[in-house]
Amino acid sequence: MSLTPLILFLLFLSPSTSSIISKPNCESKCGNITVPYPFGIGLNSGCSISSWFDVNCNSSFDPPKAFISGSNIEIVDMSNNELRVKxxxxxxxxxxxxxxxxxxxxxxxxxxxxxxxxxxxxxxxxxxxxxxxxxxxxxxxxxxxxxxxxxxxxxxxxxxxxxxxxxxxxxxxxxxxxxxxxxxxxxxxxxxxxxxxxxxxxxxxxxxxxxxxxxxxxxxxxxxxxxxxxxxxxxAVGEENCKGARDSTDFACLDNTDCIDSDDIAGYRCLCQKGYEGNPYLSPGCTDIDECGSNPCHEHGICKNLQGTFNCSCKKGYSGDGSKNGRGCIKKSVFPVAKFSLGISFGLLTLAIGMIVLIFGVKKRKLLKLREKFFVQNGGLLLTQQLSSNESSMKSTKIFTAEELEKATNNYAEDRILGKGGYGTVYKGILHDHQVVAVKKSKVMDQTQIEQFINEVIILTQINHRNVVKLLGCCLEAEVPLLVYEFVSNNTLFHHIHNSGGMPWFSWDSRLRIAAEAAGALSYLHSSAGMPIIHRDVKSPNILLDEYYTAKIADFGASRLVPINQTMVSTLVQGTLGYLDPEYFHTGQLTEKSDVYSFGVVLAELMTTRKPLSTTKNDQEKSLATFFVVAMKEDRLFQILDPRVLKEGSMKQIQDVAKLVKRCVKMNSENRPTMKEVAMELEGLRKLSKHPWTEQQLEEEGVPLISEQSDLYAVPMSSDFSTNEYSAHHSLDSRMILPINTPR
Structure with missing residues (x-):
């Protein structure tokens, strides 16, 4: 479709309906549209400033319609600087x-x-x-x-x-x-x-x-x-800008107007100055607006109209500037002293309130800046970056406020402490919805620990297993970072091994079940997680027991993610002496078999109730792993076992678990089983029927293995480990971190 070249025009709408709109003897309305000068109705009628601004009013329509001169383009609206067409x-x-x-x-x-x-x-x-x-x-x-x-x-x-x-x-x-x-x-x-x-x-x-x-x-x-x-x-009108047009004889802008340059074509437009109204293109130009007719002053003020503006003053007996939006007009008081005193009082009160608001505002800003500083200092940016790459982790990890956790722990009261360790304290917390949680609060946090803290959060957000302690969220706006975990109510496996041997529930079957659950969780970390995870600090203090004595693996601060295409990573040596893999200690090469070694020590701990490292024994008995292997080699296994294990376990179960311990603590990691194999073997042993063998062996050998007078539950205890520690959700006990040379 082709259209005839168009000529378009614009309406200038005057603020006053009484202003002159069109030239004398020229129509100003076409149907529903008002046509002001410089536009004019009629072709070549002389009613417009030039033929470009002629408007063709077609009265064959009802109501009549306005069209651009020489075209069929219908005008639908006009405003002060633009034209709207169909x-x-x-x-x-x-x-x-x-x-x-x-x-x-x-x-x-x-x-x-x-x-x-x-x-x-x-x-x-x-x-x-x-x-x-x-x-x-x-x-x-x-x-x-x-x-x-x-x-x-x-x-x-x-x-x-x-x-x-x-x-x-x-x-x-x-x-x-x-x-x-x-x-x-x-x-x-x-x-x-x-x-x-x-x-x-x-x-x-x-x-x-x-x-x-x-x-x-x-x-x-x-x-x-x-x-x-x-x-x-x-x-725009004219063919020059305002500067050039003012010197010409046909300059269109009349008195009390401003000339505005067009910013897209040659020419300009005229506008009435502030305080004036009318058609800036028609004589006498823009005229003064009588603002006083609309009462712009205070109700007790007097309005005086001026050229282009107005002035307000107050009536007799009142003081002020007379304006509506300023001080207005206030009746003069006959008691100036009382008024002055009242003003001073209100002023001082306002000043005091202002100072209090200012002080609280400054304190609040300082607190916000301090929390922002702590957020960055505690690795908040790194954590946000890591979590943003995993949408599900962001949804499942709640960010707690410092006030929320202070209230939950009764401001970290002494009676809420669940346990203390080298790096901090774990508190029992009760959230506003009555959910019981464990809050881990570090003692100090330096730059070397930030990566460990972030590492623990990132790893726990990717784990979903019934035998792994669940991370509920964290708080980074406190001086030290805080982690919030599910509350596990029945202390650590370490505590029960060395303090609850006589409890009825701590039977051989329960020990096997706990070992199988812990092994299953570690197998999940090694084999079934999105990216393999090496715990790096497997030990009985990091295995918690809930109200049903179900095992839950905790403390992932030292854990490492292993890329799918790798079987080992080189790291600074980190772990707990007694549980630490000797091969990893000497080479710095961390593999999944390092967790297998540490778990083997935990199995030996369950069977013997001896601690993994003792400073009171001779060199051969300091390490539980070494002591256990030597005892098996010298056929002294049944002499080092917990009497309750001897009483309740079947010979096959005890011998098979002992052999499993021996395989797990092999010096060469290649000779150790995988965690999956350990878990499967323990599950198989749990299903074996119990066959008490003590009486049978007594009859066959004629020598009792356990004297009738012996205390079946008396096990030698060493004092080098604190039995009341609670490392449920963090690394609270001492670890050993050594620098290493380039790994072999």
Missing amino acids: NWVAAACFDRFGNKINPLQLVWINLGPSPFTFSDKNKFTVIGCHEMALITGSMGRNYTGGCISICSSSQDLIDGDCSGVGCCQTVIPKGLKNFNASLVPLSNHTAIWSFDPCAYAFLGDSSSYRFSISDLNDPAFRNRTIENVPVVLDW
């Missing part, structure tokens, strides 16, 4: 077989050498699925742009969203005087015909159109858009 819409419709129905795929509009340009308030819009629309301009500004709208189903669409799915919009530059818009469907619509039989492209006022999903299947969309989404045009 729109044109390119459309392409298809039937269900993909055939085009009355396509109108091209729109061309040319403003020619007129003083009008397309405003950048317009946006070029394409509606439909699998559609491309192009717009080019070659006058005023060289410009080429376009938009593509893609969607495969109605489920992709969002009301009000015009970013490329069902609807696409792009801006145009200032100064554009013509454009050519074309619509290029990218498909024949057969696949999407049910909800999108047509495509549309148009330029129009961006504030007048909001995308709706129903537009895609609305037969009246094109006509409705033409009627309701106008095209906005800018304009």
